[in-house]
Amino acid sequence: MTVRVQQEAFDLGAELEAHAQPTAGAVVSFLGTVRDYSDAADILAMEIEHYPGMTERELERVAQEAQRRYDILDSLIIHRYGRLTPQDPIVLVAVWSLHRAAAFDACRYLIDVLKTSAPFWKKEITPAGARWVTDCPGCRAGTQHGHVHPDVLEEC
Numbered sequence: 001m002t003v004r005v006q007q008e009a010f011d012l013g014a015e016l017e018a019h020a021q022p023t024a025g026a027v028v029s030f031l032g033t034v035r036d037y038s039d040a041a042d043i044l045a046m047e048i049e050h051y052p053g054m055t056e057r058e059l060e061r062v063a064q065e066a067q068r069r070y071d072i073l074d075s076l077i078i079h080r081y082g083r084l085t086p087q088d089p090i091v092l093v094a095v096w097s098l099h100r101a102a103a104f105d106a107c108r109y110l111i112d113v114l115k116t117s118a119p120f121w122k123k124e125i126t127p128a129g130a131r132w133v134t135d136c137p138g139c140r141a142g143t144q145h146g147h148v149h150p151d152v153l154e155e156c
Contacts, residue, residue: 001067001075003059005050007082009089016094021073024096028103030111036086038133041126048081048090051119055079058118062110070106072097077110079120 002019012031021027034046063075076094084090093110097103122133 001060001063002077003056003063004078005052005055005059006078006080009080010078010092012089012092015076015078015092019074019076019094019096021096023098024073024103025098026100026103027094027096028100028107029092029094030107031089032091032111034084034086034088034090038124041124041128043086043124043126045086045125046084046090047123047125047130048084049121049123050079050081055119059114062113062117065113066095066106066110069109070095070097071099071102072106075106075110077114079114079118081120 012029016027016029034043036043059077059079063077066072066075073096075096076092078092080088080090091111091114093107093114095103095106095110097106123130124133
């Protein structure tokens with residue numbers, strides 16, 4: 001289990017290779033990037049803040065819970081902070097397991113819980129100015145389609 005909160009960019013392929021598990025039969029990953037459009041406004045940049053120390057502890061807690069709930073070999077969570085521009089990677093969640101079902105389930109659990117429980121704050125920079133993101137559209141959409149993990153539903 002590896003958790004990193006960092007300002008620097010990361011390389012998806014390099015991270016997956018560096019954390020490879022030889023006994024794994026499956027690796028599932030999720031890469032989240034900055035969109036260029038949100039709520040009828042162009043996004044020029046996004047500023048992400050976090051609570052140092054607390055954020056890492058929460059991500060470690062979530063990763064430990066995934067380890068307990070699912071039959072996985074390892075997990076990786078990398079989340080960036082600072083000023084990011086459209087298409088920059090924000091978050092990487094990867095899970096290794098013997099079989100694909102556990103890897104898919106654990107990866108979905110990790111990203112869903114991370115989006116609602118980790119202390120991150122996002123500010124969108126638009127041509128009209130800056131605005132804090134106070135809602136979780138992805139969680140709302142996932143809830144409507146039954147895709148958000150049940151433990152997250154109450155928090156969205």
